[in-house]
Amino acid sequence: MNTTPAAAPYVEPWLHGARAEVPAVGRAVLHALDLALDDLSKWTEGLTDAEVHAEPLGLTSVGFHLRHIARSTDRLLSYAEGKQLSAEQLTSLKAESAGEETLAELLAEVEASFSNAAERVRVLATANFDTVRGVGRKQLPTSIGGALIHVADHTQRHVGQVVTTAKVLKALRS
Secondary structure, eight states: OOOSOOOOOOOOGGGTTOOTTSOHHHHHHHHHHHHHHHHHHHHHTTOOHHHHHOOGGGOOOHHHHHHHHHHHHHHHHHHHTTOOOOHHHHHHHHTTTOOOOOHHHHHHHHHHHHHHHHHHHHHHTTSOTTOEEEETTTTEEEEHHHHHHHHHHHHHHHHHHHHHHHHHHHHHHO
């Protein structure tokens, strides 16, 4: 007879009842970031640093997506705050395609970005979501709410690409 306790079933962040102090839209964005970090950790587990930078079957590397998730979150929140990108953010954007960081370093960058984002989202979650904001040099129109929702949407889109690429990498080992 197996006496090892069964692992508790995974419960997605939005079902934890957490972050009740944050208004609903901000809470949903934070839950999306929590879920993203859970998925990134789970699906990249066991990848070698070389695999993180590989482009199997022409897919974009896991490394690019991890850098992009972290850095685009920062940029999108700057727009939501009504700011233009700083020189540092623009330099970081240009360097997003290349890098040789380890998986641990990339995941740490995502974690740090999400930690910073949590504080910014908490502040923005109390704002009027219809407040107009401009994106990029052309100041394409959005709103605080639109930018916040896009943080969650954009992050999840790239997490899906990380999951797909990681699955392909692991399958190619066989």
